[in-house]
Amino acid sequence: MTFPGRAPSGAGASEAVPHEDAPPVAAPGSARAERAERVDDLLTAVARGDQVAFAALYDETAPMVHGTALRVLHDPDQAAEVTQEVLLEVWRTAGRFDPERGSALAWVATMAHRRAVDRVRAVQAQRDRDHRASARDYDRPFDEVAETVVQRAERDRVLNCLGSLSDLQRDAVTRAYYGGRTYREVAEDVAASLPTVKSRIRDGLLRLRTCLGMDR
Incomplete structure (x- = not known):
């Protein structure tokens, strides 16, 4: 058709x-x-x-x-x-x-x-x-072994310096900066006043900076 x-x-x-x-x-x-x-x-x-x-x-x-x-x-x-x-x-x-x-x-x-x-x-x-x-x-290649050593060294330095703080300072800094708590929450956790907690954290951070050589 x-x-x-x-x-x-x-x-x-x-x-x-x-x-x-x-x-x-x-x-x-x-x-x-x-x-x-x-x-x-x-x-x-x-x-x-x-x-x-x-x-x-x-x-x-x-x-x-x-x-x-x-x-x-x-x-x-x-x-x-x-x-x-x-x-x-x-x-x-x-x-x-x-x-x-x-x-x-x-x-x-x-x-x-x-x-x-x-x-x-x-x-x-x-x-x-x-x-x-x-x-x-893609991340640029690192010397992963060297990076791990540096990270561990820095961690050890921080741990050693935390050990130089008083128990109250160390507890307050750890709760705030490693536990992600606010100053007010830390105060409630430890049953202390907010100004007291702020003072502990401030003094603790100052001692950490000195210990880690950050003031040089």
Whole structure:
């Protein structure tokens, strides 16, 4: 069959604009021409919502769609996903097919190629995003052993200096700066007045600064 308005073979046929990646034009009466006409008929029925026709169209075109996607993606799993996406799109958009621009086979093949290329671009874009995220999260290398030694040395110095405080000063400073308590909360914890606690913390910090050499 031919669609109304479709350019006939022979004179004037060159004016029709084929779909991108369209398969070679088949000679009238050949097996390829018969298949192309059969797919045209099926797609026309699918555009009317015929589910039986869609099942037949699926069987006719799925191998071609998968092969097209596989050539672009070089990944069988992704090619299978693209095949499902393309055939679902065929079901949803069959009514948009314009027979004047080429055969239904060419239309489906073009859709498969474009969807596969989009998948390649999407995968590359995700890799680029992951790379940028990794670069942002990457910390410059440290000599971890040296850093650990320094941290432990500093911790030991602080502990030693805390030992130089009075019991009341050490308790108040520890509650405030290691326990995350406010001055008022420390006062409530130790049942002391707020001015007394402030004085203990102030004096304790002064002694710590001196012990740690921070006044030099």
